[in-house]
Amino acid sequence: MGAVILLGARRGHYHKDGRIIGIPPSNIPFLALGTWILCVGWFGFNVMSAQSLDGMSGLVAINSLMAMVGGILSALIIGRNDPGFVHNGALAGLVAVCAGSDIIHPIGALIIGAIAGFIIYGILKITMGIRLSAEEEYLGADLAIHKISANPDMDMRGGR
Numbered sequence: 001m002g003a004v005i006l007l008g009a010r011r012g013h014y015h016k017d018g019r020i021i022g023i024p025p026s027n028i029p030f031l032a033l034g035t036w037i038l039c040v041g042w043f044g045f046n047v048m049s050a051q052s053l054d055g056m057s058g059l060v061a062i063n064s065l066m067a068m069v070g071g072i073l074s075a076l077i078i079g080r081n082d083p084g085f086v087h088n089g090a091l092a093g094l095v096a097v098c099a100g101s102d103i104i105h106p107i108g109a110l111i112i113g114a115i116a117g118f119i120i121y122g123i124l125k126i127t128m129g130i131r132l133s134a135e136e137e138y139l140g141a142d143l144a145i146h147k148i149s150a151n152p153d154m155d156m157r158g159g160r
Contacts, residue, residue: 093116
């Protein structure tokens with residue numbers, strides 16, 4: 001979420017008069033499915049990182065949940081209900097809380113989740129940059145970086 005704010009709008013997302021040109025994600029249901037599979041698995045990973053039943057803590061599970069909620073809430077506020085923001089906000093919160101999830105208070109976990117993207121992406125923007133070139137943005141990251149298309153069925157029909 002923070003990364004998207006620091007990155008700014010995609011080139012070609014606004015008309016010169018400020019009106020928005022919609023650029024929809026390639027597949028919202030798959031975006032949601034993948035994100036929530038990761039979120040569910042994260043609880044197993046984070047709670048079981050204690051490596052024994054005696055070492056497991058309910059605090060880790062609560063803090064993981066609170067950080068995920070914090071990420072979602074800040075994504076809803078900043079992302080104007082954009083599904084990409086919302087789903088990535090949940091993951092940003094979970095990533096940010098992992099290291100201290102067994103020692104922080106649940107309210108602290110909520111705050112960590114809410115500001116997770118600004119801790120990390122601000123530094124990346126300053127040090128290495130986080131924007132693709134204009135040509136790469138036009139092609140899309142899937143094609144420009146990974147050399148695969150996000151919509152292979154459309155490519156086969158000749159559309160982009």
